[in-house]
Amino acid sequence: MINTVTILPAAKNDLRSFVEKTSGQKLLRCYQCGKCTAGCPTAYLWDLTPRQVMRAVQLGLKEELMRTHSYWLCVFCQTCSARCPQEIDIAAVMDSLRHLAILEKRAPAEKEVALFHRHFLRLVHRFGKVWEVGLGGLYNLTSGHPLANTSLLPAMFARGKLPLLPHTTHNMEEIRNIFKRAEELERKSAGPETGRKA
């Protein structure tokens, strides 16, 4: 997928600066051994493998990396982080990449995965807790997969596993403020590394 590479001096490598700042990891420690890829349960679906993602961050290949499916398919099992001989928390790097894509409002290569996260948090913002029926319903209505998982519903309802009404946290003002202030602070401290080149 990547043919020619321009290696950016560290000061201009906005991608690496952002990831190092938000994940707290030292990216240049990666020497490309590939243990992360070997242990990753979903790497068989990634267009750039975890090892290649690490390389792309080192090289500052922001546009190429942001377009990939890879970091959206990370399920945060942290096998990579546990096995990295250089003690890099690679899962935290994947979190940073998702965070960057969202801050920059990029269209996600895995729109269903991104949609799941968005609906999940929308429900927590609304009720303080996750409402599973609502989550499934919102996902099916907006993902283009209206019948996804519906074959499981009769058995789940019959066993009382899916209450129709949401449980809520009472002090919702506090929850809404948490969402609001976290977003404000994060935008303020995002720094000059974020933003897309015209």
Added chain:
Amino acid sequence: MAVSYAYYPGCTLKTSAREFDESTLKVCKAAGIELTELADWNCCGASSAHSVSPLLGLSLPARDLQTAEALGKPVAVACAMCFHRLKHASHALGDAAKLKQVNQVLGKEFRNTVKVEHLLTILGSNGSSYQVTKKLEGLKAASYYGCVLVRPKEVMELDDEDNPQLMDRIVASLGAETVEWDFKTECCGASLPLSKPEVVVNLSHKILRQARQRGAECVVVACPMCHSNLDIRQKAMKAAYPGFQEMPVYYFTQLMGLAMGFSAAEMHIDKHLTDGLSLLKSKGFI
């Protein structure tokens, strides 16, 4: 002497994993562990908050930890995912700058002095005294821990990252036999069941397949997400992988309850989508 905890059930234990909540409460009560549900708790943010906003991912669990801190009680958690997020927040907020930021978000003072423990540690520690009245002799179980319960080791402080033993010891104390296997901490597909169900079916079927190859008759779990992925997708596994044989998946608290004399109904064994009753009947436990 009763040990007292602020109990954080988490969202799924009140809905799709009710049997985990109810078996936890009954078993702990019988074992002299006092669990008082944390007042007005909120979602820990689970798989989504940290994926899109690190600060939100720390602040949501911090609100719950702050409530427990004000009570002066340690927090007991059953759900592995919630445990992971609460422990992660405790650990990350050891950094004074991050704690200051989170306090700004919370709008109140959290000092990060509260202890968070998983039910496996609480029930499996030497201090815990549960009485086994009906040994589960002859049952062969595979203890499945999943990813987030044990990783990263220095943050979760629960057990070994690759070959944990805590649940195995509990299951063995009930009279059952645990098998040695390689998939104890492999990933089941985690939060992908809505967006990528085929991935969950693939990863989870590999886990159940190896459990069977190693002689297990059932899998025992401590995580509602693992349970859901392993239990409710077995019909899809059968369709996708010919020769796949169904296998019951129990919460460790359900097996504890049965061995402590509770009935199958009290432990809600009938709440699973994959039949969990026939195996227990065939062994004469219920």
